Amino acid sequence: MRKHWKALTAVGVVILAVAVAVILINRPAPAKEPDPSSLQASGKFGFPVSDIKIGEGGTKKASDGKTITGYNGTCDSAAQAAANYTHLIEDVNLTTWAQQKKTLTEVSKPGPWFEKVAFNGDLLANAKELPTGAFDGQWYSRADVVAGGLYRVASCEEEKQAVVQVFTGGVVASVNEAPSSFFQTVTFELAWDGDWKVSDAAIVPAGQDFGGRVKDAGPMSVGTNMGEAATPVLRDDLVNAFFKDKSREGWVEYANAKR
Incomplete structure (x- = not known):
């Protein structure tokens, strides 16, 4: 009788092992996390293309009625905030400079960087005699963020x-x-304070790295003669010239970049 029970027990163990094996064989494999790069199309110049757009991302407007604020704190929204704040760093128009400076104050935190980025606008606004060359109604510098679009x-x-x-x-x-037209990189440090606020910003000179916070100063058109009074649509030869000796790693196109 004892041998009989041992035999039945052995058979039961074998049946259980077979059942477990069948379950393991037929169980679907765990789903793999998608590779983010596989979800992004390759743009005209080989950079991945994001689904975030310049001119979007926030739910409010600053006092100038056009600068977008009210971001949600994600890294994507930080990339949108930086694009949407770029005109506050780049633009100089004497008819709107006072409002622009006020808006920059609203979306930023105080620091020595502020006087540096506001220097050109303040210099022109306080000049007794304005230099010639203003275009389209007192413009001295005007950004075209979608033309760069990275x-x-x-x-x-x-x-x-x-x-x-x-x-x-x-x-x-x-x-x-x-x-004359130009292309350059504006570097932002943003701090969260219920919204993305500029805590540092600069046009980083070539060879510098924003205090070790970036790989390099980023692409720029210095030394490239484009010979055009309007910002041109980017071409392969321009991109290659701008990125000479600069890393392309990490650069992404905004979804609505001008191409």
Whole structure:
């Protein structure tokens, strides 16, 4: 009888093992996390394309009625905030400078960086004699962010801090000459205070790295003669020239970049 029970027990163990094996074989494999890069199309110049857009991302407007605020604290919203704040760093128009400076104050935190980025506007606003070359009604510099249309998130912790670089186009006045176009990178440090606030910003000179916070200063058109009074649509030769000796790693196109 004891042998009989041992035999039945052995058979039961075998049946159980077979059943477990069948379950394991037929159980679907765990789903793999999608690779974010596989969800992004490759843009015209080989950069991945994001689904976030310049001119979107917030729910409110600053006192100038056009600068978007009211972001949600994500890293994507930091990239949008940086793009939407770029005109506050780049633009200089004497008829709107006072309001622009007020708006920059609203979306930023005090620091030595503020006087540096406001220097050109303040200099012109307080000048006794204005230099010639203003275009389209007192414009001395005007950003065209969608013409550049690229960003790089150097670092980000949601609802805390982010460092974002924005590659923008633009037009600048030239004394006794027609205005000329340019491309350059604006680097932002953003701090979360119920909204993304600029805590530092600069046009980082070539060879510098924003105090170690970015890989490099980012692409710019210095030394590239475009010979155009309006910001051109980017071409392969321009992109190659701007990114010479600069890393392309991490750069992403905004969904509505001008191409």
